[in-house]
Amino acid sequence: MKTTRRTAFVAAITALVVSLAGCSMGKPQASASASDSKTLTVWSMNGDLSPEVLNEINARFTKETGAKVKLEMHDWDGITTKVTTALTTSTPPDVIDVGNTQVSGYAANGGLLDLTSHKSDLEQGQTWVKGLEDSATYDGKLYGVPGLLAPFAVLYNKKIWADAGITTVPTTYDELEKDLDAIKAKHADDSSFSAFYLCGQDWYSALQWIWNDGGNIAKQSGSKWSGSLESEDSVTGVSDWKAFQNKYSAPASRTLATDSPDQTQIFADGKAATIIAPSSSIGTAVNLKSQVTKDDIGSFAIPGKDGKPQPTFTSGSDWVIPAKSAKSDLAIKWVKIAASPDIQENYVFPKQFLNPNTVEGNEHIMKSSAMTDSLKGYVDSAKAAVSTPMAAGWLKVEGNKVMETYFSSVASGTSTPQQAGEKTDAQLNDLLNQ
Structure with a gap:
């Protein structure tokens, strides 16, 4: 998702199809060596979550796991080429922030980890906004975790x-x-x-x-x-x-x-x-x-x-985990924190005025002191969000x-x-x- 919250990039999609065709990338790889097993690499996009919000997620992750986070910020221009290349390597980043309309393209060719068995844990008792959940789902399986909604x-x-x-x-x-x-x-x-x-x-x-x-x-x-x-x-x-x-x-x-x-x-x-x-x-x-x-x-x-x-x-972003990540267990923990009700309701909204990723979260922020006339319409729109095919x-x-x-x-x-x-x-x- 760009800062305009609209454009999903398409450059290098042909390369994605060619590079990933025939690759077996549907399962996590072997555990990382001790030298790098305590550092998680996260790619986030400029214009999505702010440094303040990302720092809070990283601090909670380190406190819970003892692992550090190597955060890399990227521009949207040319990102599809970078992600395409990363998904074909043996050492991709462990978590990537992608535009919600991009998920199907990466998932269809085996580039992303299937998160279906973790869905209940990642939802954390909440109901994801339907448009976001739909955009994170391909062929009936979950490949992304809603990170933010910008209706x-x-x-x-x-x-x-x-x-x-x-x-x-x-x-x-x-x-x-x-x-x-x-x-x-x-x-x-x-x-x-x-x-x-x-x-x-x-x-x-x-x-x-x-x-x-x-x-x-x-x-x-x-x-x-x-x-x-x-x-x-x-x-x-x-x-x-x-x-x-x-x-x-x-x-x-x-x-x-x-x-x-x-x-x-x-x-x-x-x-x-x-x-x-x-x-x-x-x-x-x-x-x-x-x-x-x-x-x-x-x-x-x-x-x-x-x-x-x-x-x-539905305009927004999803967190995805490359299928070749050697630290998928840690990646899932990081993504769970990023998608948690507390981060969504108390950081993503009041710090950046972006809608939470859940139905309950959008109901919660209606009572927030940060809610203004200029923002109320976005809560109603969030409830009616629909995804592209x-x-x-x-x-x-x-x-x-x-x-x-x-x-x-x-x-x-x-x-x-x-x-x-x-x-x-x-x-x-x-x-x-x-």
């Missing part, structure tokens, strides 16, 4: 909404559209203003409409995956999204990505009353040359047609920007929802099964 929710500028006469968040989809109509009318003279800024390539957000109408990206039957974007429910969902996007977001946004131009900057400049973004965007918006303060920002989960929050894309080929789908092309073609009108669905399903049928 998407609506961020809105309270001042702009209040200027249009709106002081409470919508609780139904009809109310949302009514509120946005009022905001749009208030700014009718500004063609660059968006009542709700949505980029055409922003598939993470757009999926909410498809899921809410009962559609999906793809379905699995046995070992085979098939695209389902041309299904009636998916076509209805993407049609609803197109109508919403075209009506409330500036026309220029229909073919754009969220970072070009940066949608958080647009929000900070007061050119958008509303966006969908991860909680990290709150601090970013305030720290930019901005017209908004933290107190100006509120959040809510988009209400679906059924009155419940729309299902949201756990197919080994999903990394290739992201690498080829299949979903970006699909949604932007619909938003811009270059393809009808049905045409785009049929074309994209043909790509999914190929890529997901590779």
